Structure formats: C-alpha cells, structure tokens
Amino acid sequence: MSAQCLEGRVFLMIFSLHRRFLLLLLLPVALILIAAGAGGFFYSRTLLFDQWVDSTRLKLEKATLGIGDQLTDKLQLIDLIGKAQEIPGGDLTQAFLIQQLAERKGVKFVDVDVEVDSNRNLKEIGKTANDYGPGVVEGLYTMEVCDDVGFCSPTMEPGAADRSLRIVKALGGTAGEPVKKLTVRIGFDSFLHPIREMGLSAGNTAVLVTSTGQFLASTDKSQFTRKLLGDNGDNLEKKTLKEIMTKPFGTILGEGHPPEVVVGFHKVPMINWYLVLFSKGSEAMESLVRFRFYYLIAATTCIVAILLLIRFTTRSVGQAIGQISGAATRVREGDYSVRLPENRSDEIGQLTKSFNEMIMGLEQRDLIQQTFGRYVDKSVAEELMSRPEALRMGGEKKTVTIMMTDLRNFTAISEDLSPEVVIRMLNRYFARMIAVIERYKGIIVDFYGDSILVFFDGLTADIVDRAADAIKCAMEMQNEEEGFVREMLAEGLPEIRMGIGIHTGDVIVGNIGTESRAKYGIVGSDVNLTARIQATAGAGKIVISEETYRTLADRIRIAGEFRVCLKGVKGDRELYEVECVDCRDDDWCRLSTG
Numbered sequence: 362m363s364a365q366c367l368e369g370r371v372f373l374m375i376f377s378l379h380r381r382f383l384l385l386l387l388l389p390v391a392l393i394l395i396a397a398g399a400g401g402f403f404y405s406r407t408l409l410f411d412q413w414v415d416s417t418r419l420k421l422e423k424a425t426l427g428i429g430d431q432l433t434d435k436l437q438l439i440d441l442i443g444k445a446q447e448i449p450g451g452d453l454t455q456a457f458l459i460q461q462l463a464e465r466k467g468v469k470f471v472d473v474d475v476e477v478d479s480n481r482n483l484k485e486i487g488k489t490a491n492d493y494g495p496g497v498v499e500g501l502y503t504m505e506v507c508d509d510v511g512f513c514s515p516t517m518e519p520g521a522a523d524r525s526l527r528i529v530k531a532l533g534g535t536a537g538e539p540v541k542k543l544t545v546r547i548g549f550d551s552f553l554h555p556i557r558e559m560g561l562s563a564g565n566t567a568v569l570v571t572s573t574g575q576f577l578a579s580t581d582k583s584q585f586t587r588k589l590l591g592d593n594g595d596n597l598e599k600k601t602l603k604e605i606m607t608k609p610f611g612t613i614l615g616e617g618h619p620p621e622v623v624v625g626f627h628k629v630p631m632i633n634w635y636l637v638l639f640s641k642g643s644e645a646m647e648s649l650v651r652f653r654f655y656y657l658i659a660a661t662t663c664i665v666a667i668l669l670l671i672r673f674t675t676r677s678v679g680q681a682i683g684q685i686s687g688a689a690t691r692v693r694e695g696d697y698s699v700r701l702p703e704n705r706s707d708e709i710g711q712l713t714k715s716f717n718e719m720i721m722g723l724e725q726r727d728l729i730q731q732t733f734g735r736y737v738d739k740s741v742a743e744e745l746m747s748r749p750e751a752l753r754m755g756g757e758k759k760t761v762t763i764m765m766t767d768l769r770n771f772t773a774i775s776e777d778l779s780p781e782v783v784i785r786m787l788n789r790y791f792a793r794m795i796a797v798i799e800r801y802k803g804i805i806v807d808f809y810g811d812s813i814l815v816f817f818d819g820l821t822a823d824i825v826d827r828a829a830d831a832i833k834c835a836m837e838m839q840n841e842e843e844g845f846v847r848e849m850l851a852e853g854l855p856e857i858r859m860g861i862g863i864h865t866g867d868v869i870v871g872n873i874g875t876e877s878r879a880k881y882g883i884v885g886s887d888v889n890l891t892a893r894i895q896a897t898a899g900a901g902k903i904v905i906s907e908e909t910y911r912t913l914a915d916r917i918r919i920a921g922e923f924r925v926c927l928k929g930v931k932g933d934r935e936l937y938e939v940e941c942v943d944c945r946d947d948d949w950c951r952l953s954t955g
Contacts, residue, residue, distance in 0.1 A: 390667055394660050405652050414612045414625070420559055421610065421627035421636055427555025428569075429630040431467065435547060438462040439530050442543060446532045455532075459543075467551025469525055473532065474542045524549050524577060549578035556580070556636065565640045572633035574602045590637070597622060605635050615642060681709045685716055692720055756871015756884075760824050761816045762831040762909060763868070763888060764803070765895040766794070766838065766861045768811040774855050786854065787811060793841045801834040806882040812895075816883050818870060828865050828912045832942040835861045835903045842901075862895025863939075864906040893927040894936060903939040910937045918944045 438458055445455040455473075463471045525546045532541035549569060556567045561580060569577040574590035591599040597615050601624050604611050615622035620642040626635050688699045697720055701713045768790070775783045791808070798805060798815055806814040817827040817834075838861070846856050866887030873882050890906070898904040910917065920940040924933045 391664060394663060398656050398660060401656070409652070413623075417612065417625040417638065417640070418610055418627065421556075421625055421638060424556040424559065424567075425627045425629045425636050427558075428552045428634070428636065429632075431552060431555075432629075432632065435462065435465055435468065435545065436528075438465070439528060439543065439545060443530055443532050446541070462545065466554065467548045468545065469548050470544070470546035472544045474544070552634075553578050553580055556638070562641070565638065568637045568639070569629075570605070570635050570637060572605060572628075572635065574605070577634065597624060601626060601637060605637075617642060678709060681705070681713070685713065688716065688720075692723060697721075697723065756869045756873070758867055759818065759870045760865065760867050761818050761870065761883065762824070762828040762863060762865045762912075763883070763891040764815045764817070764831050764835060764861060764863045765891045766813045766815075766835075766859050767895055768857050768859050769900040771811045771857055774857060778854075782854070786849065786857075789848070790842075790845055790857075793845055794838050797834060797838045797841055800837075801830045803831070803834055804881070807880075814888070814891075816868070816870075824865070825912055825916075828863075828909055829916060829942050831863050831909075832903065832905065832913070832917070832939055835863060835939075836942070839901060839903070858900030860895060860898030860900060861903045862891055862893075862898050862905075863903065863909050864891040864894055865909040865912050866890065866906075890927070890930060893930060894934075897925055897927075897936060898938075905937050905939055907935040907937070910935075913942060916944075917942045 438461060442455055442458045442462065445451040445458055448454065459471050459473065462468060525548050528543075528545045528547070530543040530545075532543055552569055553567060557580065561567060566579065566581045566584070568579040568581075568584070568590075570590050571577065576584070576587045576589065579585065579587070587593070590602045590605075597613065601613055604613060605626055609628040611626060613624040614620040615624070623640045623642050624637065625640070626637040628635055684701060688701055691699050699720060700717055703710060703714050703717065705713065778786075790811075791813070794813060795805070798813075801817070803815040803817050806816060808814075815831075815834075817831045838859075842859060846858070850856060864887060866885070868883040868885035868887050870883050871881070873880055873884060894904055894906055905917075910919070918940045919937045921938045922935060923938075924935055926933050
C-alpha cells in the first residue's frame with residue numbers, strides 16, 4: 362500500500378472520528394443553547410416589551426395629564442372671567458383675567474362681544490359660523506361650554522386652515538343687561554408641547570385625535586392636512602382607531618420581528634381626546650434586539666470554544682489511532698517488527714498495549730502457519746486455518762485418496778554417495794515434487810526418508826474429482842521426475858526412479874499429537890494399505906487400489922491388473938497399473954505415454 366493511500370485512509374479515519382465527536386458533543390450542546398436561547402429570548406422579549414409598554418404608558422399618561430392641565434388651566438380662567446361679571450367693579454377684574462388668558466401658551470384669540478338678543482340661551486351660542494362674530498375663520502374646531510361645568514367635545518369643520526379649539530362662554534344675561542359672549546381660540550399644536558418636552562426620537566410621531574379618529578394635531582408637519590386616523594389606508598392606524606374606541610390606553614405592534622412600528626395611545630383626562638405615539642420598532646425593541654445580538658455572539662463563542670476543545674481532545678486521539686492504523690497496515694503486509702510506544706495510561710494506552718500483544722500473537726501464529734504451509738499449499742493451509750475443526754485437537758472420519766511415493770533402490774545408491782550429496786539430491790527432488798503436489802492441493806502428511814505421504818481431502822471438490830487429482834498429480838510427478846533424472850545424469854549422479862501407490866479409503870483426518878506438539882494428518886489402516894500398494898509399484902509406475910479404480914471406473918484407463926498378497930493385509934488384493942485418467946483429455950494421455 363502506498364504512503365499516499367495510507368495517509369488518505371488515516372485522514373478519513375480521523376475525519377470520521379472528528380465527525381462523531383461533533384455529532385455526539387457539539388450537536389447536543391448546540392441544541393441546548395438553541396433551546397435555552399429560544400426560551401430566554403421569548404421570555405426576555407415578553408419582559409422587555411412589558412417594560413417598554415409600561416414606560417410608554419407612563420410617558421403618554423404624563424403627557425396627557427399635561428394636556429389636561431393646560432386645558433383645565435384655561436377653562437378655570439374662563440370660569441373666573443364669567444364670575445367676575447357678577448362682582449362690583451368686575452369689568453376691571455374681568456379685563457385683567459382676559460389679559461392673563463391671552464398670555465397663556467397656545468391661546469391665539471380672546472374676545473368679548475355683546476349679544477343683541479339677551480334672551481338667547483346658552484346652547485344656541487356658537488351653533489353657526491355667523492354667530493362666531495368678526496374674525497372667526499370658517500372651518501375652525503368649536504367647543505361649547507356646557508353650563509358652568511365642563512364642556513362638550515369639539516366638532517371639525519372641513520377646510521380649516523389653522524386648526525384651533527374655540528371655546529364660547531356666555532357672560533351675564535341677567536334681566537335688563539346685555540348678554541356677552543366670550544370667544545377663546547387655542548391652537549391644538551400647543552397641546553403637544555408636553556410630549557415634545559419629553560423628547561421624541563427622529564422618526565417617531567405623536568398625534569392628537571378625537572375618540573372618532575379626527576386629527577387635531579401632529580408633531581409631523583407633513584400630516585397637517587390629514588383629517589382622519591386611517592384615511593391613508595394604513596392597517597395599523599385602522600387597528601389603532603378600533604382600539605381607541607374601546608380602551609382608554611393600549612399598545613399595538615406592527616408587522617415584522619421586531620415590528621417596524623409600535624403604537625401606544627392614552628386618553629386625555631376630562632375629554633375624548635387621545636394622544637397617539639408612533640414609534641420605530643427598532644427603538645422600541647432596542648433592548649430586545651441588543652439582547653438577541655449579544656446572545657448570538659455568546660452562542661457563537663460557545664460553539665467555537667467547543668470546537669476548539671474537540672479539536673484539542675481528538676487531535677492526540679486521532680494521532681494515536683493513526684499510528685495504530687499505520688502499524689496495522691504494516692502487520693498486514695507481514696512486518697511483525699512493529700512496536701508502538703506504550704507511553705500513555707489512558708484507554709489509548711491500553712489499546713496500544715493490547716495491539717503490541719496482538720502483534721506478538723500474530724507473529725507466533727504466522728510462524729505456525731508458515732510451518733503448516735511447508736506441508737500443504739498456501740491456499741489449502743488458509744482454508745484449513747479458516748475451519749475451526751481443523752485447529753482443534755482430534756479429527757473426523759473421512760473418505761480421502763492417499764498417495765505414497767518412494768525412490769527405488771535409493772538406500773543402496775545413497776551408500777555410495779556422501780551425506781551432503783544425498784541431502785542435496787533429496788532437497789532438489791522434493792522441491793520439484795512438492796511444487797506439483799501444491800498445484801493439485803495435496804496435503805503432505807510427512808516425509809519418510811525418500812518417501813512422501815500425501816492425501817487429497819475433499820475441501821474444494823468431491824471424492825471422485827479428488828481421486829482423479831491424485832492420479833493426475835502422480836503422472837505429473839513422473840514427468841517432473843524425468844527432468845530431475847536428466848539433471849542428475851548431467852552432474853554424473855546415478856539415475857533414480859520412483860514408484861507411486863494410490864488408494865481411496867476411510868481415515869481419521871485432523872490434528873494428531875498434543876496441545877504442545879501436533880500436526881495435521883491422517884491415521885488409519887488405509888494409510889498402511891497405501892504403503893503396501895506403493896511397494897508393489899515398479900520404477901516409473903503408478904499402482905492404484907481396487908477402491909480407487911471403482912471410484913474412477915468411467916474416467917480411467919489401466920495398463921494392466923494383477924492380484925497380490927500384501928503384507929499385513931488379509932486375502933489377496935486386486936491392483937491396477939494406471940495408463941491415464943480422463944483419457945479424453947489429450948494432455949493427460951500424452952503425460953501417461955510420455
């Protein structure tokens with residue numbers, strides 16, 4: 362595996378670890394922060410909004426009290442002017458009081474006229490424009506003083522250019538005396554002075570309206586020509602007008618979060634006037650918006666801090682796991698020299714220690730497997746290792762095909778050769794034979810001097826095919842032997858030939874020995890029978906038992922048959938000399954005739 366590939370896998374592994382930490386730690390914390398923030402936000406919004414409502418209500422209440430005080434002050438002077446008519450020398454007092462009234466803030470006009478008809482009652486005064494006398498502008502708001510207590514609400518006459526409140530009061534009216542009419546004009550704009558003194562932010566507007574929504578005055582000069590609240594089609598103004606008709610004070614929110622406009626209104630004492638304040642939502646909810654901003658900063662800071670903590674915590678963990686992953690890759694490739702430093706006392710340290718112990722265990726197991734592989738093909742060894750029953754002590758009864766080979770006259774030949782030459786010859790001979798046996802997945806049980814004991818288990822095929830594999834293997838071993846003989850003759854060494862015996866029978870297959878020392882092999886009388894059959898085979902011959910012949914009766918061709926009494930075996934046995942197997946296969950026919 363390339364270094365880049367390894368680094369990529371480690372990166373993905375660490376990234377996955379980070380992702381799990383983010384999911385398991387950051388997500389719950391984020392959800393908690395969101396839930397707490399949402400709850401705190403809604404709670405704070407309600408609390409802050411209630412505070413703003415209370416503050417605005419107090420501000421409007423103070424302003425309306427100021428408006429009421431202005432109106433009450435002027436009405437008291439008007440009342441005093443009327444009473445001065447009844448005292449001796451009242452004309453002088455009355456003139457003084459009229460002068461005081463004219464100097465009051467907002468008073469634009471004060472006049473006393475003598476009525477011609479002394480029989481006109483109080484309620485007729487001021488009913489028509491002609492009765493208002495000289496200087497009266499058509500379209501002014503008018504107000505009647507009802508008896509000596511209070512006054513009636515004004516009515517608006519369309520087309521007024523200078524909106525004012527006109528108050529008319531009858532003076533005198535006793536028998537024989539002319540009736541005087543006191544006319545006072547007060548600019549509505551002066552009634553907004555208390556709210557102006559409190560300070561209006563830019564963009565905020567205060568208006569004075571009647572209970573029916575008629576415009577009296579506004580701090581916004583551009584609204585001077587307006588006549589009715591809501592006449593511009595604004596839904597918020599219409600909603601405000603509905604609220605005014607039913608409540609003495611209240612608060613209405615416009616659209617948006619925070620709302621673009623917030624409306625507060627309060628009734629003026631003693632009269633059906635209302636002071637309405639239109640405020641920007643951003644200012645009305647300034648504390649709430651500020652809270653939301655600071656909360657977002659705090660939440661973001663917490664999340665970033667958690668990310669840094671996760672990064673700091675998982676970095677060492679990721680590096681340790683990366684080292685383990687890299688070491689595991691090297692072990693998989695067969696490098697058992699890897700040892701990880703055991704310098705931690707936490708769970709990663711325990712994992713590292715266990716990993717090192719695992720490497721030593723794998724090294725020992727691989728050594729055993731390599732030893733196992735000396736006797737069987739690697740693929741067969743792996744298959745055997747994958748089967749739990751193959752690793753347990755003991756075995757099971759199976760029908761297998763057994764093959765045994767032996768070099769003829771080798772003992773006599775080896776007496777004339779040095780031990781080194783004999784060993785070299787055997788090693789070269791076994792190297793060739795073992796290669797052939799491995800190709801046919803034969804399992805070597807043991808070497809007996811110059812003899813080889815092999816069996817063909819039904820791991821990858823049935824009994825018939827494995828019996829055929831045994832004969833094919835024997836034939837190819839004979840062909841391989843031809844090459845070996847030519848090499849020996851070329852080196853001046855004697856010619857040696859082998860005989861092969863093959864038998865199919867029942868044996869015990871499994872681990873033979875003890876827990877401390879064992880080998881995978883076969884035992885049974887059929888193993889001895891195979892050895893006896895092999896002894897009957899001449900040099901270069903393959904002899905099979907009757908059981909093997911019956912197993913392959915329709916696939917084998919024999920060169921001859923004979924009966925023989927085998928040592929240690931009761932009765933005569935029918936044996937067959939093989940010519941070829943699967944003779945329709947020209948390759949094997951050539952092998953048998955070659």
